[in-house]
Amino acid sequence: MSEVTLSHVARSYDGAPVLNEISLTAPDGQVLALLGPSGSGKSTILRLVAGLEPVDAGEIRFGAELVSAPGRTIAAEARRVGLVFQDYALFPHMHAAANVAFGLDALPRAERKEAALRWLDRVGLWHRAHAFPHELSGGEQQRVALARALAPKPRAVLLDEPFSGLDPVLRAELREVTLAALHEERATALFVTHDAEEALQVADRLAILKAGRVLQEAAPREAYDKPASLDAAAALGPINVFQGRVENGAVETPFGAVMAPGLAQGASAHAVVRAEALALRPGSRAKLLGLRPHGAHDLARIEAQGAVWHALIAPRSSLGETVDVEIQPAGAFSFPV
Amino acid sequence: MAVNAPSRLAPTALAPTLSFGSGLLRGLALLATLICAAPALAVIGLALRPEANATTIGAALLRDGAIGTLALMLTGGGAAIAFGAVAAWLVSLCAFPGRGLFTWMLVLPMAAPSFVLAYAYSGMTWGGAAPVPVAGFWGAAFVYAIGLYPYVYLAARAAFMSQSACALEAARTLGAKAGDVFWRVGLPLARPGIAAGGALALMEIAADYGAAQHFGLTTLSTAIFRAWYAHASPHLALQISAALLIAALFFLTIERRARGRAAFAGGSTRWRSLPRYDLNPAARWAASLFCLALVALGALLPLGWLARLAVLHGNISDLARPFANSVLLAGAGALIALALASIVAAAARKGGALGQASLLAAGAGYAAPGAVIAMGALAVFGFAREAGFVGGLGAGLALTALLWTYAARFAAAGVQPIDAGLSRLSKGVDASARVLGASVWRRLLRIDLPIAAPSLVASALILFVEILKELPATLILRPFDFDTLAVQAYAYASDERLLEAAAPSLMIFVAGLAPILVLSSGIARARAGAR
Numbered sequence: 001m002s003e004v005t006l007s008h009v010a011r012s013y014d015g016a017p018v019l020n021e022i023s024l025t026a027p028d029g030q031v032l033a034l035l036g037p038s039g040s041g042k043s044t045i046l047r048l049v050a051g052l053e054p055v056d057a058g059e060i061r062f063g064a065e066l067v068s069a070p071g072r073t074i075a076a077e078a079r080r081v082g083l084v085f086q087d088y089a090l091f092p093h094m095h096a097a098a099n100v101a102f103g104l105d106a107l108p109r110a111e112r113k114e115a116a117l118r119w120l121d122r123v124g125l126w127h128r129a130h131a132f133p134h135e136l137s138g139g140e141q142q143r144v145a146l147a148r149a150l151a152p153k154p155r156a157v158l159l160d161e162p163f164s165g166l167d168p169v170l171r172a173e174l175r176e177v178t179l180a181a182l183h184e185e186r187a188t189a190l191f192v193t194h195d196a197e198e199a200l201q202v203a204d205r206l207a208i209l210k211a212g213r214v215l216q217e218a219a220p221r222e223a224y225d226k227p228a229s230l231d232a233a234a235a236l237g238p239i240n241v242f243q244g245r246v247e248n249g250a251v252e253t254p255f256g257a258v259m260a261p262g263l264a265q266g267a268s269a270h271a272v273v274r275a276e277a278l279a280l281r282p283g284s285r286a287k288l289l290g291l292r293p294h295g296a297h298d299l300a301r302i303e304a305q306g307a308v309w310h311a312l313i314a315p316r317s318s319l320g321e322t323v324d325v326e327i328q329p330a331g332a333f334s335f336p337v
Numbered sequence: 338m339a340v341n342a343p344s345r346l347a348p349t350a351l352a353p354t355l356s357f358g359s360g361l362l363r364g365l366a367l368l369a370t371l372i373c374a375a376p377a378l379a380v381i382g383l384a385l386r387p388e389a390n391a392t393t394i395g396a397a398l399l400r401d402g403a404i405g406t407l408a409l410m411l412t413g414g415g416a417a418i419a420f421g422a423v424a425a426w427l428v429s430l431c432a433f434p435g436r437g438l439f440t441w442m443l444v445l446p447m448a449a450p451s452f453v454l455a456y457a458y459s460g461m462t463w464g465g466a467a468p469v470p471v472a473g474f475w476g477a478a479f480v481y482a483i484g485l486y487p488y489v490y491l492a493a494r495a496a497f498m499s500q501s502a503c504a505l506e507a508a509r510t511l512g513a514k515a516g517d518v519f520w521r522v523g524l525p526l527a528r529p530g531i532a533a534g535g536a537l538a539l540m541e542i543a544a545d546y547g548a549a550q551h552f553g554l555t556t557l558s559t560a561i562f563r564a565w566y567a568h569a570s571p572h573l574a575l576q577i578s579a580a581l582l583i584a585a586l587f588f589l590t591i592e593r594r595a596r597g598r599a600a601f602a603g604g605s606t607r608w609r610s611l612p613r614y615d616l617n618p619a620a621r622w623a624a625s626l627f628c629l630a631l632v633a634l635g636a637l638l639p640l641g642w643l644a645r646l647a648v649l650h651g652n653i654s655d656l657a658r659p660f661a662n663s664v665l666l667a668g669a670g671a672l673i674a675l676a677l678a679s680i681v682a683a684a685a686r687k688g689g690a691l692g693q694a695s696l697l698a699a700g701a702g703y704a705a706p707g708a709v710i711a712m713g714a715l716a717v718f719g720f721a722r723e724a725g726f727v728g729g730l731g732a733g734l735a736l737t738a739l740l741w742t743y744a745a746r747f748a749a750a751g752v753q754p755i756d757a758g759l760s761r762l763s764k765g766v767d768a769s770a771r772v773l774g775a776s777v778w779r780r781l782l783r784i785d786l787p788i789a790a791p792s793l794v795a796s797a798l799i800l801f802v803e804i805l806k807e808l809p810a811t812l813i814l815r816p817f818d819f820d821t822l823a824v825q826a827y828a829y830a831s832d833e834r835l836l837e838a839a840a841p842s843l844m845i846f847v848a849g850l851a852p853i854l855v856l857s858s859g860i861a862r863a864r865a866g867a868r
Binding site: 047050052080082105154 | 761763764765766768769770771772773774775776783784787788
């Protein structure tokens with residue numbers, strides 16, 4: 001396995017830029033999650049790293065080796081990367097074991113078969129070795145795809161929304177299997193997802209993308225606690241936004257003050273508060289418009305001075321029709337407009 | 338910003354296979370485009386050449402041909418469109434006795450070229466006289482209507498089946514009855530499909546030579562032959578060919594546009610079995626009877642009658658040579674057309690201007706009637722002879738021209754099944770194979786070909802039978818004394834020897850059934866919710 005580095009990479013299709021000045025590092029043996037909405041360019045990054053497309057500018061390295069630069073692209077088949085797709089992309093005319101063995105043709109036949117079976121065993125599918133893709137469930141197909149990608153001991157594993165087609169329970173289970181296998185192999189991985197929660201769970205490093213640019217690259221905790229911009233904050237969970245002016249080092253919102261360190265007095269600013277950084281207790285400052293279960297939390301809609309915010313609070317809180325609101329500083333940020 | 342460090346790249350690790358593969362494909366795609374487009378371009382080019390002794394006969398022939406073709410399109414084509422659309426609606430969305438059986442039987446008339454149906458009906462006598470005389474203009478219109486409705490039926494059925502069941506269910510919950518839903522929801526949603534199928538049927542009418550000639554009609558297709566043989570004017574024949582080609586391209590454009598829109602009309606992609614209407618008893622039997630009439634008139638009756646005549650009058654020894662010639666020509670032609678179709682399909686999937694151009698050229702070849710392509714091929718060989726590249730049109734050269742005509746004419750018919758096969762290869766599959774280290778040849782042999790194999794076989798079958806059924810181009814280009822089944826049937830029918838024409842006609846009909854059945858079951862399976 002080796003570190004994967006992208007430096008100043010750009011790519012456009014028919015003159016329309018899809019990636020701009022992308023610089024990222026997937027550290028050796030770690031998972032770099034690429035988080036962004038569709039159209040943000042995250043899948044294109046995987047295709048460039050895989051060598052399926054050339055870069056227009058910049059370079060990509062595996063360790064010290066240059067694999068992509070304008071006019072020079074090491075072919076995908078010579079790169080030794082593993083790819084896992086949302087639609088599994090198993091070879092439909094080969095059974096599971098043959099799929100896994102496909103990348104092992106450097107080995108003698110007997111060893112190849114044994115290695116394929118060993119990999120199927122590791123993902124819990126030894127008993128399905130001779131099943132064809134259409135005979136496997138979605139989760140099983142994705143396990144085969146994972147085994148197929150990891151079996152040839154690639155220098156990097158690229159996962160393109162690998163669990164998107166699966167239901168939440170299966171998703172969580174498969175995430176565990178995948179992370180365990182990646183860590184055991186000490187695999188360098190690029191993991192593309194549009195699901196913030198999934199990105200935070202799988203990532204050792206997290207890159208947030210929007211419209212072909214990197215908004216922020218950081219450790220997941222840092223990205224969550226210290227977002228670089230409003231968009232970066234919004235990418236990792238529901239937020240409330242209020243536009244106001246900086247007075248005495250803070251932006252006064254209808255629900256309380258948000259500190260604005262480093263912003264000039266009187267400057268126009270966005271105060272951003274994560275929904276889970278609002279604490280409610282019985283009081284009179286804001287009106288409670290509604291309360292609904294939201295997974296492990298309850299989602300409260302509160303209103304003050306005409307502004308409606310959302311708060312994720314402990315479930316089954318007993319609150320009256322009006323509440324007091326406390327903004328917890330760890331989840332509140334200010335950005336210049 | 339461009340960072341180049343070429344010295345650090347191992348030269349062997351560059352992408353030689355990739356660039357070699359796509360360079361080769363580009364070259365082949367260019368060749369395929371030329372092969373398909375050259376005859377059509379030659380026709381247009383030569384027709385535009387000024388001709389010293391242009392005659393009023395030419396103008397009259399062109400006008401009469403255009404009127405004849407148009408009239409047959411309006412009558413026979415209009416009826417085919419109505420029959421096909423109604424039949425598709427009935428089997429897709431209504432419950433009535435025999436529905437399952439009719440679903441596939443309704444495509445059977447597609448197996449017979451129009452001239453075979455024409456010969457079958459003309460030969461039908463009972464007690465020495467025809468029970469219902471099928472002759473003249475209305476005879477041709479009848480033959481087109483019952484022979485070509487399956488083009489509309491297939492396209493409309495696909496459209497009805499791909500319609501969101503939700504939209505139809507919603508219409509039902511809003512209280513609409515079967516007929517209401519047909520007019521207000523089903524038909525508007527299926528209109529692009531019906532238009533596409535209708536355009537194909539009209540193209541077939543424009544291209545038909547055998548039936549129109551048999552019924553003694555002047556159409557653009559028969560006018561080409563008349564200009565050449567009766568008026569000895571190759572230039573006039575080319576001019577009429579050009580007019581016919583332009584008409585065909587017009588319908589091709591309609592078909593493409595309609596199909597393009599149909600692709601977006603799907604709505605929900607979650608298939609459920611479509612809601613079927615229970616008709617009242619009278620309507621139920623009327624539906625069965627309607628479908629039965631189409632199948633009986635389009636396939637069972639002519640097939641049965643041809644079989645009867647063939648048994649009574651067939652002379653196997655007469656047919657041995659034409660049969661061998663047909664199999665030889667169709668086999669060789671199918672292989673060449675298949676290779677061409679594979680190149681076009683692969684180039685089209687790769688996208689880009691060249692892919693589009695090759696697809697367009699193949700489409701134009703398919704739209705153009707066989708006589709037009711044959712005229713074009715002759716013209717190209719004429720150029721070559723003027724330039725001194727080849728000698729006279731001997732048997733070998735004539736066969737080459739004929740095979741070329743088949744390839745240019747039918748490559749497009751093979752493209753779609755091959756493309757369907759290639760579409761099973763998701764981008765992910767190819768990418769997975771590449772990153773697992775498979776070279777371009779290993780991907781071709783281990784991944785692409787095995788996955789596409791069933792489609793290639795289906796494609797070859799379709800091409801084989803299409804060529805077997807071909808009449809006008811074969812008539813123009815075949816070497817002297819080289820008869821195929823179609824030519825033999827035509828020759829007998831021209832001599833009013835309809836009894837002898839029955840056996841070769843029957844053989845063409847039966848051979849035509851094979852790909853029709855393959856095609857039909859493929860369409861039924863394409864829809865997951867279908868039973």
